[in-house]
Amino acid sequence: DQQVKQNSPSLSVQEGRISILNCDYTNSMFDYFLWYKKYPAEGPTFLISISSIKDKNEDGRFTVFLNKSAKHLSLHIVPSQPGDSAVYFCAASGSGGGADGLTFGKGTHLIIQP
Amino acid sequence: NAGVMQNPRHLVRRRGQEARLRCSPMKGHSHVYWYRQLPEEGLKFMVYLQKENIIDESGMPKERFSAEFPKEGPSILRIQQVVRGDSAAYFCASSPLGGSSYEQYFGPGTRLTVT
Numbered sequence: 001d002q003q004v005k006q007n008s009p010s011l012s013v014q015e016g017r018i019s020i021l022n023c024d025y026t027n028s029m030f031d032y033f034l035w036y037k038k039y040p041a042e043g044p045t046f047l048i049s050i051s052s053i054k055d056k057n058e059d060g061r062f063t064v065f066l067n068k069s070a071k072h073l074s075l076h077i078v079p080s081q082p083g084d085s086a087v088y089f090c091a092a093s094g095s096g097g098g099a100d101g102l103t104f105g106k107g108t109h110l111i112i113q114p
Numbered sequence: 115n116a117g118v119m120q121n122p123r124h125l126v127r128r129r130g131q132e133a134r135l136r137c138s139p140m141k142g143h144s145h146v147y148w149y150r151q152l153p154e155e156g157l158k159f160m161v162y163l164q165k166e167n168i169i170d171e172s173g174m175p176k177e178r179f180s181a182e183f184p185k186e187g188p189s190i191l192r193i194q195q196v197v198r199g200d201s202a203a204y205f206c207a208s209s210p211l212g213g214s215s216y217e218q219y220f221g222p223g224t225r226l227t228v229t
Contacts, residue, residue, distance in 0.1 A: 012207070044205070091157075102218060103159065107156055
């Protein structure tokens with residue numbers, strides 16, 4: 001039973017446009033959410049996170065939005081750049097203290113086209 | 115400041131052999147996590163350790179798998195009598211002790227192939 005779902009296996013976006021990656025979760029005990037970026041043959045790299053007490057967090061070109069009532073979060077990348085082409089994983093944590101394993105989605109492969 | 119180190123990067127074992135995967139956390143981090151990624155899947159949590167303590171092993175298979183994080187040296191994930199289904203990428207992550215940071219920082223992974 002998948003508790004974190006990324007329903008789009010892949011997404012293609014033109015360079016300079018906005019990329020929007022979506023993530024849904026089912027476990028209402030999750031209270032912290034993270035996005036990771038992963039290149040082939042490398043480990044995931046932390047991008048941005050959001051606590052459940054917030055509905056938006058912004059860091060440069062990356063913004064994460066959280067809709068708790070819908071159990072949905074999204075990552076916006078604007079403007080999209082060729083180096084953003086990678087697999088993006090949504091992850092969630094439930095203990096409130098970061099002291100537990102993360103639950104990951106299956107990832108969305110973002111392709112930025114020139 | 116070195117990141118999370120894992121070795122070996124690639125490991126090939128025959129069925130029935132033992133696999134030992136090592137992880138050195140980032141400097142100043144004392145929380146270590148192990149994850150496994152099967153092809154076309156997301157990462158699955160296996161175990162969470164602090165120095166000399168297993169905190170949560172709810173994601174570990176009941177048999178053949180064990181993990182430790184000794185007072186000195188790296189964390190070790192040990193798989194005994196490997197089978198083909200153990201072929202996967204194994205990632206280690208670390209996070210700081212007592213910090214408000216929830217983020218886990220990942221190593222490059224060990225790709226285990228069982229022949």
